[in-house]
Amino acid sequence: MARIVMKFGGTSVADLDRIRNVAMRVKREVDAGHEVAVVVSAMSGVTNQLVKWCQELSPLHDAREYDTVVATGEQVTTGLLAIALQTAGIDARSWQGWQIPIRTDGAHGKARVDTIEGALLVERMAQGQVPIIAGFQGIDPERNRITTLGRGGSDLSAVAVAAAVKADRCDIYTDVDGIYTTDPRIVPRARKLEKISYEEMLELASVGAKVLQTRSVELAMKARVRVQVLSSFEDKPGSLVVDEDEIVEQPVVSGIAYSRDDAKVTLRRVPDRPGIAAAVFGALAGANVNVDMIVQNVGADGSTDMTFTVTKSDLARARDVLEKAQDTLGQEEIIADPDVAKISVVGIGMRSHAGIANTMFKALAEKNINIQVISTSEIKVSVLVAADYTELAVRALHTAYGLDGPG
Amino acid sequence: MARIVMKFGGTSVADLDRIRNVAMRVKREVDAGHEVAVVVSAMSGVTNQLVKWCQELSPLHDAREYDTVVATGEQVTTGLLAIALQTAGIDARSWQGWQIPIRTDGAHGKARVDTIEGALLVERMAQGQVPIIAGFQGIDPERNRITTLGRGGSDLSAVAVAAAVKADRCDIYTDVDGIYTTDPRIVPRARKLEKISYEEMLELASVGAKVLQTRSVELAMKARVRVQVLSSFEDKPGSLVVDEDEIVEQPVVSGIAYSRDDAKVTLRRVPDRPGIAAAVFGALAGANVNVDMIVQNVGADGSTDMTFTVTKSDLARARDVLEKAQDTLGQEEIIADPDVAKISVVGIGMRSHAGIANTMFKALAEKNINIQVISTSEIKVSVLVAADYTELAVRALHTAYGLDGPG
Numbered sequence: 057m058a059r060i061v062m063k064f065g066g067t068s069v070a071d072l073d074r075i076r077n078v079a080m081r082v083k084r085e086v087d088a089g090h091e092v093a094v095v096v097s098a099m100s101g102v103t104n105q106l107v108k109w110c111q112e113l114s115p116l117h118d119a120r121e122y123d124t125v126v127a128t129g130e131q132v133t134t135g136l137l138a139i140a141l142q143t144a145g146i147d148a149r150s151w152q153g154w155q156i157p158i159r160t161d162g163a164h165g166k167a168r169v170d171t172i173e174g175a176l177l178v179e180r181m182a183q184g185q186v187p188i189i190a191g192f193q194g195i196d197p198e199r200n201r202i203t204t205l206g207r208g209g210s211d212l213s214a215v216a217v218a219a220a221v222k223a224d225r226c227d228i229y230t231d232v233d234g235i236y237t238t239d240p241r242i243v244p245r246a247r248k249l250e251k252i253s254y255e256e257m258l259e260l261a262s263v264g265a266k267v268l269q270t271r272s273v274e275l276a277m278k279a280r281v282r283v284q285v286l287s288s289f290e291d292k293p294g295s296l297v298v299d300e301d302e303i304v305e306q307p308v309v310s311g312i313a314y315s316r317d318d319a320k321v322t323l324r325r326v327p328d329r330p331g332i333a334a335a336v337f338g339a340l341a342g343a344n345v346n347v348d349m350i351v352q353n354v355g356a357d358g359s360t361d362m363t364f365t366v367t368k369s370d371l372a373r374a375r376d377v378l379e380k381a382q383d384t385l386g387q388e389e390i391i392a393d394p395d396v397a398k399i400s401v402v403g404i405g406m407r408s409h410a411g412i413a414n415t416m417f418k419a420l421a422e423k424n425i426n427i428q429v430i431s432t433s434e435i436k437v438s439v440l441v442a443a444d445y446t447e448l449a450v451r452a453l454h455t456a457y458g459l460d461g462p463g
Numbered sequence: 464m465a466r467i468v469m470k471f472g473g474t475s476v477a478d479l480d481r482i483r484n485v486a487m488r489v490k491r492e493v494d495a496g497h498e499v500a501v502v503v504s505a506m507s508g509v510t511n512q513l514v515k516w517c518q519e520l521s522p523l524h525d526a527r528e529y530d531t532v533v534a535t536g537e538q539v540t541t542g543l544l545a546i547a548l549q550t551a552g553i554d555a556r557s558w559q560g561w562q563i564p565i566r567t568d569g570a571h572g573k574a575r576v577d578t579i580e581g582a583l584l585v586e587r588m589a590q591g592q593v594p595i596i597a598g599f600q601g602i603d604p605e606r607n608r609i610t611t612l613g614r615g616g617s618d619l620s621a622v623a624v625a626a627a628v629k630a631d632r633c634d635i636y637t638d639v640d641g642i643y644t645t646d647p648r649i650v651p652r653a654r655k656l657e658k659i660s661y662e663e664m665l666e667l668a669s670v671g672a673k674v675l676q677t678r679s680v681e682l683a684m685k686a687r688v689r690v691q692v693l694s695s696f697e698d699k700p701g702s703l704v705v706d707e708d709e710i711v712e713q714p715v716v717s718g719i720a721y722s723r724d725d726a727k728v729t730l731r732r733v734p735d736r737p738g739i740a741a742a743v744f745g746a747l748a749g750a751n752v753n754v755d756m757i758v759q760n761v762g763a764d765g766s767t768d769m770t771f772t773v774t775k776s777d778l779a780r781a782r783d784v785l786e787k788a789q790d791t792l793g794q795e796e797i798i799a800d801p802d803v804a805k806i807s808v809v810g811i812g813m814r815s816h817a818g819i820a821n822t823m824f825k826a827l828a829e830k831n832i833n834i835q836v837i838s839t840s841e842i843k844v845s846v847l848v849a850a851d852y853t854e855l856a857v858r859a860l861h862t863a864y865g866l867d868g869p870g
Contacts, residue, residue, distance in 0.1 A: 072519055109543055112479055114550040121549075124557045125542035128535035135532035136516055142528075143521040150531045154561065155607055200562055 058224040059091040059181065063191065063214035066100035067231045068288035069133050072140075078288065079140035081229070082186060086146055091181040093221060095191045095214040096137055098129025119164035123193070123204045127153070130190035130210070138188045148186040151177070153193040153202065158213070160194035160203045167194060167203035169212065169275075174220030181221065189217055211272035219279035226276070226283045227294075228268065233287035234295035235260070235267055237459040238312040242447050246454065247461035249310060250293075253300035256310045259402040259436045273297065300404050308405035308412060309457040312450050315398045316443060318348060318365040320428065321374060325388035326362055328355035335385055336362060336378070343377045345370045349398070349431040349440060359388075363429055365440060368394055396428065397446040400438040401453060413437045419456035425449050465631040466498040466588065470598065470621035473507035474638045475695035476540050479547075485695065486547035488636070489593060493553055498588040500628060502598045502621040503544055505536025526571035530600075530611045534560070537597035537617070545595045555593040558584070560600040560609065565620070567601035567610045574601060574610035576619065576682075581627030588628070596624055615676035622679045626686035633688050635675065636695035641702035642667070642674055644866040645719040649854050653861065654868035656717060657700075660707035663717045666809040666843045680704065707811050715812035715819060716864040719857050722805045723850060725755060725772040727835065728781060732795035733769055735762035742792055743769060743785070750784045752777045756805070756838040756847060766795075770836055772847060775801055803835065804853040807845040808860060820844045826863035832856050 062085065064078050078094075085092050097103075106126045110117045134150035141148035153160075156177065160167035177187045191210025194203045205212050211228060218226035234248040235257065252260075254277035257268065267285055276283045276297060286294025300306070326332055333352065340347055350364040366374045371392060378390055406412045413430075416437055420427060425448065429440035441449055454460060469492065471485050485501075492499045504510075513533045517524045541557035548555035560567075563584065567574035584594045598617025601610045612619050618635060625633035641655040642664065659667075661684035664675065674692055683690050683704060693701025707713065733739055740759065747754055757771040773781045778799060785797055813819045820837075823844055827834060832855065836847040848856055861867060 072516060075520070106539065109479060109539075110546060113482070113543060113546045117546045118549055121542040121545045121557055123542075124545075124559075125539050128538050131535050131538075132513065132516075132532050135528040135530075136520060138528040138531075139517060139520045139524045142525055150528055152531075 057089050057091070059221060060085055061093050061095060061214055061218040061221065061223045061226045062229065063095040063210060063227065064097065064229045064288055065210065065231070066097045066103070068229050069096055069137065070100040072136070075133070075136050075140050078137060078229075079144050079146070081288065082141060083144050083146050086184075086186060093177055093181060093187045093189060093217060093223070094137065095189045095210060095217055096130060096133040097191050097210040099133055102129040102132070120201055123164050123202050127190070127193040127202045127204055130192050134188045134190045141186060141188070146186055147184055148188055149180065151187050151189045153190060154195040154199070156189070157199065158194035158216070159199075160196065160205070162196045162198075162203070164196070164201075164203055166206040167196070169194060169205065169216045170197075172216055172220035174217075174222070177217070178221050189213065208269035208272075211269040212275060215272045215276045215279070215281050215283065218281045219275070223281065226281050228283060228285050229288035230267065230285060231287065231289070232267060232285070233290055233292060234285050235297070235311075237310065238450055238454050239314070242314075242450050243454045243460070245460040245463055247459065249295045251296045251298055251303050252310055253303060253404050254297060255300065255435055256402050256404055257297045259400065259433075260311050260313045268297070306405050307403060308409045309401050309403035309459065311402050312453045312457070312459070313400045313402060314446055314450050315400075316446065317367050318396060318398050318440070319368045319371040319392060319394040320363060320365050320396045320440060321371070321378075322391040322393075323362040323378065323385065323387040323389075324391060325359040327386050328358055328360040332360075332385070333362070335381075339377050339381045339385075340366070340374055343373055345374045345377065349429045349438065351429050365396070365398070365429065395443045396440050397443045397449075398438050398440055399446070399449045399453065400436050401457065402436050404435050406435050406437075415456055416453060419452045420449060423448055423452045425452075464496050464498070466628060467492055468500050468502060468621055468625040468628065468630045468633045469636060470502040470617060470634065471504065471636045471695060472617065472638070473504045473510070475636050476503055476544065477507040479543070482540070482543050482547050485544060485636075486551050486553070488695065489548060490551050490553050493593060500584055500588060500594045500596060500624060500630070501544065502596045502617060502624055503537060503540040504598050504617040506540055509536040509539070527608055530571050530609050534597070534600040534609045534611055537599050541595045541597045548593060548595070553593055554591055555595055556587065558594050558596045560597060561602040561606070563596070564606065565601035565623070566606075567603065567612070569603045569605075569610070571603070571608075571610055573613035574603070576601060576612065576623045577604075579623055579627035581624075581629070584624070585628050596620065615679075618676040618679035619682060622683045622686070622688050622690065625688045626682070630688065632691055633683070634691045634693060634701075636693060637674065638694065638696070639674060639692070640694035640697055640699060641692050642704070642718075644717065645857055645861050646721070649721075649857050650861045650867070652867040652870055654866065656702045658703045658705055658710045659717055660710060660811050661704060662707065662842055663809050663811055664704045666807065666840075667718050667720045675704070713812050714810060715816045716808055716810035716866065718809050719860045719864070719866070720807045720809060721853055721857050722807075723853065724774050725803060725805050725847070726775045726778040726799060726801040727770060727772050727803045727847060728778070728785075729798040729800075730769040730785065730792070730794040730796075731798060732766040734793050735765055735767040739767075739792070740769070742788075746784050746788045746792070747773070747781060750780055752781045752784065756836045756845065758836050772803070772805070772836065802850045803847050804850045804856075805845050805847055806853070806856045806860065807843050808864065809843045811842050813842050813844075822863055823860060826859045827856060830855055830859050832859075
């Protein structure tokens with residue numbers, strides 16, 4: 057007997073037939089003797105329609121009213137799934153954020169979960185009732201207004217509920233069947249990972265593999281919630297995101313990720329003096345521009361070139377800030393290049409293996425791919441290359457690290 | 464300065480343009496210096512879709528889950544209207560039933576309002592904020608589950624809120640522009656009533672004029688809430704439903720109502736003995752069949768004919784109950800006739816005027832309309848006629864009581 061939280065996304069509950077299908081999956085777990093709680097998203101398309109209405113009325117709408125409107129999507133799904141489960145002979149009850157309650161901070165539209173009262177849910181589960189919990193929503197600190205957690209927040213709700221009820225596992229049902237060594241659309245021989253560590257998943261999620269919302273992985277890691285990603289349309293095991301201690305045979309590299317969300321900025325010939333980096337990045341931070349990779353060449357004649365990446369959506373703002381600060385910074389020129397891709401090799405095995413980065417550089421060199429910027433962390437090596445080479449680079453690295461599955 | 468509750472039905476908030484139109488109407492009252500609270504229905508069509516989903520999943524769905532699902536329609540409207548008002552420069556905030564709270568009994572799907580906490584709403588109105596309240600919904604006695612008041616319940620919500628905040632008036636905006644002496648589709652010369660008493664409205668509502676939900680009129684009468692029915696698409700005064708003391712020139716007859724919802728049942732030759740009526744109507748009551756008009760002829764040979772009306776939807780059940788009780792009741796035959804219409808003449812002036820019924824009988828006789836059953840109350844005379852004569856009877860009576868407006 058295990059205690060399981062099952063989470064179903066929008067495409068899994070898109071219509072009544074799919075809701076009945078979800079009910080059958082839940083029933084199977086209950087019939088197997090498990091204690092089950094379910095977290096649901098809005099039926100696909102519903103949230104977009106509600107968001108669109110708010111935006112059409114006013115682009116600068118009150119976030120509290122936005123939350124009131126968009127939270128209804130999940131509420132509808134909870135009631136419908138409860139009815140479908142009851143019809144299948146399973147005791148079930150819908151729960152909204154304010155009923156549990158799921159307490160959040162007051163940051164409407166992108167609230168953070170503070171605490172979830174798990175006691176009542178645990179009690180009901182012990183009685184054989186299946187709680188159907190609205191994902192994506194909570195209640196503010198004054199306990200009178202609905203909050204939402206931001207897009208993709210239902211994953212976060214599921215992990216938070218799993219932590220609150222001390223679940224043995226949190227199963228995230230979605231329209232892909234697991235986590236792959238890389239994007240299967242680019243590398244058909246990509247392999248599904250049976251297990252992956254939180255740390256690796258976090259690096260993969262943040263660099264482009266959009267299977268799990270980043271914050272939900274952070275929370276799972278912090279609360280040690282075992283997460284499984286699996287398909288709601290097929291009957292096969294998915295990928296487990298777990299503590300690295302659970303992974304017996306750790307490969308050196310687990311996956312290759314890529315992102316086309318970044319742009320490269322170079323400040324040509326800034327004065328090579330102490331404090332110049334602080335001045336540049338202080339100005340950017342002041343304008344809420346996040347900087348990712350940074351390189352600075354050693355200067356010869358008292359000046360240096362400084363290169364870094366920002367997200368494409370921040371590029372215009374970054375350029376504006378730097379131009380306005382030209383008097384202070386003293387750069388000769390700002391060169392912006394949005395046509396870049398970040399390719400990352402991720403693996404906890406890197407901690408104990410030398411030469412990982414070198415394999416990467418060699419593999420890219422063999423394909424004549426120029427590396428523009430390099431950055432490394434304990435379990436990741438990232439390089440910036442021209443966007444045109446994205447697929448070629450990912451394929452070359454996937455082969456170089458021996459990740460290709462049977463063809 | 465007055466305190467006004469404004470209620471807008473589904474067709475009045477059917478899309479974003481109409482919601483903006485409602486915002487303009489609310490703004491006009493606020494700009495005129497009034498304190499305003501607004502009660503809204505779901506956007507038209509939304510509730511029907513939600514109900515349909517519940518029914519398709521299970522005709523015998525859990526009423527608590529049904530309430531969870533259908534209450535979302537009003538929630539969406541509250542948030543959108545709040546945004547529209549804020550965009551128009553008016554301070555506004557959405558309120559769901561559980562936030563106020565609007566406490567009801569636990570009869571999910573058709574709950575009755577117990578109490579509404581008006582204090583917070585009054586405080587906000589005094590500060591110049593417009594509360595936008597979800598109609599049709601409340602919270603159960605345990606304060607953890609959403610209840611709904613049954614179809615048309617937003618009228619009831621509006622009147623209950625008006626009573627709770629001691630409003631000077633409750634304006635019900637709808638797609639007709641007031642209450643008429645009879646159905647204008649049958650009598651083009653029907654006149655709009657400037658004022659009508661609660662008692663008359665109650666009789667008119669219950670016999671077919673579907674402008675106001677019956678329970679909302681009962682509550683308005685009990686709590687002495689002045690109700691105005693008016694159009695949300697035109698700019699003209701509507702009809703006021705008020706205490707009869709407020710109506711200076713009381714006409715003898717205020718309106719002619721009709722209903723095709725009834726069926727006639729005749730028990731032929733039941734034994735004419737004490738207790739027979741109790742036996743018949745006891746059996747029907749036991750099966751939850753409501754009986755309306757009743758006549759019993761005096762019998763000559765120890766038996767009598769007994770005729771009464773039930774709603775058409777109860778007819779099959781009534782016949783079933785009576786057939787099963789044949790041993791006890793001893794009727795010779797059951798004759799059921801669904802092709803009947805009930806025509807009612809309503810007016811508080813009847814209390815002090817004789818001959819009202821006679822005018823009715825004479826007018827119908829002149830058109831050769833046979834009266835099948837007659838029933839009277841203090842302010843109403845109803846007759847049952849063959850359904851084919853409905854329009855003719857309504858027109859003849861409208862003229863006979865001098866209700867025709869200028870052609």
